[in-house]
Amino acid sequence: MTQRRPIRVGIMGFGQTGRQIYQLAAASDDLEVVAIADIGKPEILHYLLCSEGSDPEQHRLEGNFLVNHRFRARLMEIDRPAEMPWDIFGVDMVIDSTGKYRDRRYMEDHLGNGTPRVLLRTLPTDGIDRIVIPGINEQSATANDRMISAGSATTSALALLFDSLAGHFEIECGSMTTVHAFTSDQALQDYAGSDFRRSRSAAKNIIPNSHEAALWLGNILPQFDGKILTSALNVPVQEGCLLDVNLVLGDASVDADAVNEVMRAAAAAKPGIIGVAEDPIVSSDVIGSPLSLLFDAKGTIKAGNNTIKTLSWYENLGHASRLLDVVRLYATLDAQKEAA
Numbered sequence: 645m646t647q648r649r650p651i652r653v654g655i656m657g658f659g660q661t662g663r664q665i666y667q668l669a670a671a672s673d674d675l676e677v678v679a680i681a682d683i684g685k686p687e688i689l690h691y692l693l694c695s696e697g698s699d700p701e702q703h704r705l706e707g708n709f710l711v712n713h714r715f716r717a718r719l720m721e722i723d724r725p726a727e728m729p730w731d732i733f734g735v736d737m738v739i740d741s742t743g744k745y746r747d748r749r750y751m752e753d754h755l756g757n758g759t760p761r762v763l764l765r766t767l768p769t770d771g772i773d774r775i776v777i778p779g780i781n782e783q784s785a786t787a788n789d790r791m792i793s794a795g796s797a798t799t800s801a802l803a804l805l806f807d808s809l810a811g812h813f814e815i816e817c818g819s820m821t822t823v824h825a826f827t828s829d830q831a832l833q834d835y836a837g838s839d840f841r842r843s844r845s846a847a848k849n850i851i852p853n854s855h856e857a858a859l860w861l862g863n864i865l866p867q868f869d870g871k872i873l874t875s876a877l878n879v880p881v882q883e884g885c886l887l888d889v890n891l892v893l894g895d896a897s898v899d900a901d902a903v904n905e906v907m908r909a910a911a912a913a914k915p916g917i918i919g920v921a922e923d924p925i926v927s928s929d930v931i932g933s934p935l936s937l938l939f940d941a942k943g944t945i946k947a948g949n950n951t952i953k954t955l956s957w958y959e960n961l962g963h964a965s966r967l968l969d970v971v972r973l974y975a976t977l978d979a980q981k982e983a984a
């Protein structure tokens with residue numbers, strides 16, 4: 645069998661997610677990051693990368709190239725997809741992790757500049773070719789997909805929980821609150837923004853926030869369309885998020901133990917994506933977890949006849965890992981198409 649060449653990845657937005665993707669690719673043997681676009685200066689992007697890992701020496705800045713033992717990535721100070729010449733770098737896929745360019749027209753700009761595919765780090769704002777959530781619907785992906793999203797970390801965690809439970813229990817409706825680490829688009833001090841509560845200091849407040857996962861859950865799991873409400877509480881924690889989900893079940897005989905057993909089976913069926921914590925963990929314990937969903941068996945409780953409450957943990961690294969799973973998925977589809 646011929647050895648497949650490494651998959652060539654471009655990144656737009658070298659923030660927390662972009663850097664995690666880069667570090668994961670550097671530690672892999674099948675992915676290369678060949679170009680990075682960001683509004684930040686190369687020296688500062690390099691500095692931020694080195695400040696995070698346990699081995700800062702492995703990342704060198706050589707002119708405008710970020711170099712490690714496996715690949716050289718060209719850093720470009722560019723702020724619009726329409727300006728980034730992906731064709732020069734022969735990329736197989738671009739991951740847009742700016743959080744700014746979620747419309748179809750910007751994805752078209754990436755494609756127009758020579759990437760065969762673009763993958764959004766977050767949910768889109770309008771119709772794209774496909775939302776792929778590893779562990780749920782990767783079978784739906786086709787080699788013809790060009791504009792793709794891998795959902796968001798929260799949406800993936802929510803969808804994986806509902807997908808795992810739905811095969812065993814009738815879920816009439818539910819609600820989710822993500823107790824979410826603050827994000828870089830929040831103000832550290834009170835600072836007038838476009839939203840009242842989000843104008844308050846992220847460092848000292850629990851900030852109630854809307855969450856769009858409910859809008860897209862039906863796209864991934866049609867049976868839950870319109871049945872689930874979602875919201876967020878952004879809290880002064882830097883990393884580590886908690887999904888608090890209340891479910892109204894059709895069968896009053898279901899208890900907390902039955903729900904935990906189903907989630908243990910889901911973790912066994914989807915290793916690397918779902919896990920179950922049996923210990924009494926807290927948010928900092930989930931930092932560094934590459935899972936998309938870490939179900940908390942101690943957090944399951946039942947109220948009245950039909951209401952079950954569950955807790956699950958997740959963090960951004962799990963989502964960065966899934967983004968690369970999606971990159972690999974499309975490389976496999978391309979290889980299969982080529983071989984056919």
Ligand SMILES: NC(=O)c1ccc[n+]([C@@H]2O[C@H](COP(=O)([O-])OP(=O)(O)OC[C@H]3O[C@@H](n4cnc5c(N)ncnc54)[C@H](O)[C@@H]3O)[C@@H](O)[C@H]2O)c1
Pocket residue numbers: 656657658659660661662681682683684722723724741742743744765766796827828829960
């Ligand atoms: N990290 C989370 O927990 C989380 C949760 C929900 C949503 N998100 C969204 O996902 C996005 C990415 O997440 P992140 O944590 O990596 O964010 P981040 O803020 O750490 O990184 C964003 C990066 O994109 C760059 N960027 C911004 N505008 C750009 C432009 N016009 N052109 C090129 N580069 C640009 C920034 O310089 C930064 O390096 C965020 O913007 C956020 O809206 C993140």
